[in-house]
Amino acid sequence: MICSLVCAWFIHVHGSEHKKQNAFVGKGASSSFAFYPTLCSTTTYIDQCATSATLNAEAGQSNYTWNTGATTQSIIVNASGTYWWETIDLNNNKVTNGNFSDGNTSFTSQYTYATPSSGALYPEATYTVTTNPRNVHPNFATFRDHTGNRNGNMMVVNGAPTAGVTIWQQSIDVQPNTDYIFSVWFTSVYPTNPGKLNFSINNSPLGDPIELTTIPASLDRADWKNFTVRWNSGTSISAVIGIVNQNTAADGNDFALDDIVFAPVCRNYFNVTLRSNPAKPTIIPL
Ligand SMILES: [Ca+2]
Numbered sequence: 001m002i003c004s005l006v007c008a009w010f011i012h013v014h015g016s017e018h019k020k021q022n023a024f025v026g027k028g029a030s031s032s033f034a035f036y037p038t039l040c041s042t043t044t045y046i047d048q049c050a051t052s053a054t055l056n057a058e059a060g061q062s063n064y065t066w067n068t069g070a071t072t073q074s075i076i077v078n079a080s081g082t083y084w085w086e087t088i089d090l091n092n093n094k095v096t097n098g099n100f101s102d103g104n105t106s107f108t109s110q111y112t113y114a115t116p117s118s119g120a121l122y123p124e125a126t127y128t129v130t131t132n133p134r135n136v137h138p139n140f141a142t143f144r145d146h147t148g149n150r151n152g153n154m155m156v157v158n159g160a161p162t163a164g165v166t167i168w169q170q171s172i173d174v175q176p177n178t179d180y181i182f183s184v185w186f187t188s189v190y191p192t193n194p195g196k197l198n199f200s201i202n203n204s205p206l207g208d209p210i211e212l213t214t215i216p217a218s219l220d221r222a223d224w225k226n227f228t229v230r231w232n233s234g235t236s237i238s239a240v241i242g243i244v245n246q247n248t249a250a251d252g253n254d255f256a257l258d259d260i261v262f263a264p265v266c267r268n269y270f271n272v273t274l275r276s277n278p279a280k281p282t283i284i285p286l
């Protein structure tokens with residue numbers, strides 16, 4: 001009863017603030033209310049008579065990082081306090097033409113560009129920008145770009161057996177002392193010897209090797225996978241970001257990439273207040 005009264009008062013006094021924050025105020029012994037922040041760096045306020053609250057990060061992320069160490073979309077917290085989860089600020093992508101919609105522009109490659117046509121990618125160490133790998137090599141798989149758009153472009157590469165060659169590179173401006181995520185979607189376009197690559201920044205390798213997976217011999221679909229690496233800009237105000245081939249296999253080693261993002265990490269905060277029921281009074285027998 002006491003808790004209900006306290007919470008009723010709190011909702012009355014702070015209701016307008018909570019509405020503005022688009023948060024839901026609930027009460028009860030436990031909570032399964034959903035919270036979906038839509039903007040990065042916002043704070044969602046939660047205040048409820050409960051011993052726990054469920055915090056839901058925005059759906060559709062490829063990975064989740066909470067300050068508690070959790071990596072799931074939702075977490076249950078049992079104490080008042082400030083919690084946050086990190087994501088990529090996609091509204092601040094520094095890459096130009098990362099989805100290749102503008103074709104073969106805004107980036108450089110140490111491989112040779114081939115104008116899209118049947119068999120254009122027969123030679124090793126060539127690349128193109130096209131809507132279907134089969135369009136440029138009869139032995140490559142047939143599929144759409146990463147977003148599944150029939151008219152969407154991707155970069156298709158016939159990898160060559162020389163390590164340390166830059167496949168894709170672009171110079172970008174960055175803010176100093178900021179954490180960034182470099183994110184790329186890759187798939188093999190041929191089953192043999194899936195590609196091995198590295199992220200690079202300012203011509204130094206960064207992060208774990210990017211090891212692609214094979215695709216079915218039927219060559220009827222892609223296996224798009226997302227690879228990311230984190231980087232702190234330090235004192236830099238610009239960076240040369242790149243993707244470097246590390247596979248020395250002669251056969252196969254052919255792949256596609258799409259939706260390149262280089263954007264700051266941002267955090268969404270939850271400010272949680274949990275109000276427990278007070279202890280029941282002790283009834284002393286007469
Ligand atoms: Ca695309």
Ligand SMILES: [Ca+2]
Nearest residue numbers: 158159252253
């Ligand atoms: Ca090849």
